[in-house]
Amino acid sequence: MTDARPVHISTPAEGVLLVAIDRPHARNAINDEVARLVAEAMDRLDTDDTLRAGILTGNGPGFSAGLDLKAFLDGETGEHPERGFAGLVRRPPRKPLIAAVEGFALAGGLEIALACDLIVAARDTRLGIPEVRRGLVADGGALLRLPQRLPRNIAAQLALTGDEIPVPRLHELGLINLVTEPGESLAAAEDLATAIAANAPLGVVASKYVLDHAGSWPAGEIWQRQARAVEHVWASRDATEGARAFAERRPPRFTGR
Template identity: 55%
Template sequence: MSDSVLTDVVEGVLVVTINRPEARNAINTETAVAIGEAMDRLDEDRSLVAGVITGAGGTFCAGMDLKAFLAGERPSIPGRGFAGIVEGPPVKPIIAALEGYAIAGGFEIALACDMLVAAEDAKFGLPEVKRSLVAAGGGLLRLPQRIPYHVAMEWALTGELVAATRGYEVGLVNRLTPKGGALDEALGMATAIAANGPLAVAASKRILIESPEWPAAERFDRQREISEPVRSSEDAREGATAFKEKRAPRWQGR
């Protein structure tokens, strides 16, 4: 793992920190590769149930590193896209903890996450149009799925930065915190998720993501294909047994 990305494990949660504060955590190729490796680890390690991604030095991410781009770098990796996440987010839940700025590609990283926690003074947005560019890292695809259509159109076409408090008002931000508190709050959410059955958590996220594309007549059949293996798992039996015995469950991921 590169020094440009730091990782830590807390109670079944992988904490991923973009660690280029001198560049406002802008993404170069090295950083994209390292984030992609962290996402692979989150998906493949059975002891991990959820993840949190944040930035060092009081800011989340300023997007693509333009100096690296002008030097010929393309901070994208096969299968996961820009920043190692926007085209292939992890299968397991991941929460973005936003402090300072999350702009352009940095906002697109946040939008690739399942939940957002933001400090009250944080700001985010897609300012690409101000430079005659297009937010092609998933921002234009995901934003109208996260907030009302007309609000998404305003944000995307004006390119103006948006206050985290406004993001909370329109349902984009799950929780607001005082400055400096986003990571702790996101970690609290993630550890609450990680205390649950890992198979059930992954299956629930999959159904939430995939079901809008299912034909109405097939929804319950398709849901059953995902949910039944969990229902018949050892963990499901352990959950019922733990409830009966009034103790904490011991998940095995099987």
């Protein structure tokens, strides 16, 4: 029997959660059901101690075309009350999340990718935020996140013209972590996720927290706030295990404690 749900969850490798949007007939556009299911998957990633990293992808020819405009005309917004658009963009998970992008990530689709910590994209992927061409505005995170990751004039070009910029160029500018051949982004994302999952969970989560929040900390408090955010890591069993494994020249066995 075929699973008709628009979001599929699996664990392709130890410690890795794969979340796949599966609405290829609608270009993996986001409706309320997709937002709810993605949010549930992010909750699972956050709370399941056996999971250490996540991957978000889209089944079919593309990653996502953003908001389902047909559903929008019926009153749907693709918003989750706590996590925001697509069940993700306002409150991403506390554990690392990687976007594996093929085909296109346009409008809200690019905003979903921007909510992830790392982006792996096939070199022929179409990336852009064309909302201004549709009488809309890219308020699902693109206007907030793009100027933090790209030169402002490049972010402005994307936002004000609606133009697309090729993946190789965005890789040169630092927005894309890895560029793959078409069809290979998911495998590359799984390699990244597996590498993250092999590390100490407490250290990974604390590192992500500091990366996400330090930019908003007052300049005179950054060292103190960082210390408070990571002190439990230094006192953890995993810190002792990491040092012992290094001394004994063996792989560490991290437990997240």
